[in-house]
Amino acid sequence: MEIFLEKTTKNEVSVACEGVFSHHFLLSECFPDIENQQVVLKDPVKTGKRLFAAS
Numbered sequence: 001m002e003i004f005l006e007k008t009t010k011n012e013v014s015v016a017c018e019g020v021f022s023h024h025f026l027l028s029e030c031f032p033d034i035e036n037q038q039v040v041l042k043d044p045v046k047t048g049k050r051l052f053a054a055s
Helices: 044-053
Strands: 003-007 012-017 020-026
Antiparallel strands (some): 003 012, 012 020
């Protein structure tokens, strides 16, 4: 399975699975503590869980 993430606006990411649009989510919902649009992955497992849960 291939999952594609595309940043469509400064705060929105579009998700497609096998080339078919699935959903979009806001980065600010996944990373509420984001500063200056920079994401530092201090805990990649936690980050992965947040991204997986975004819908």
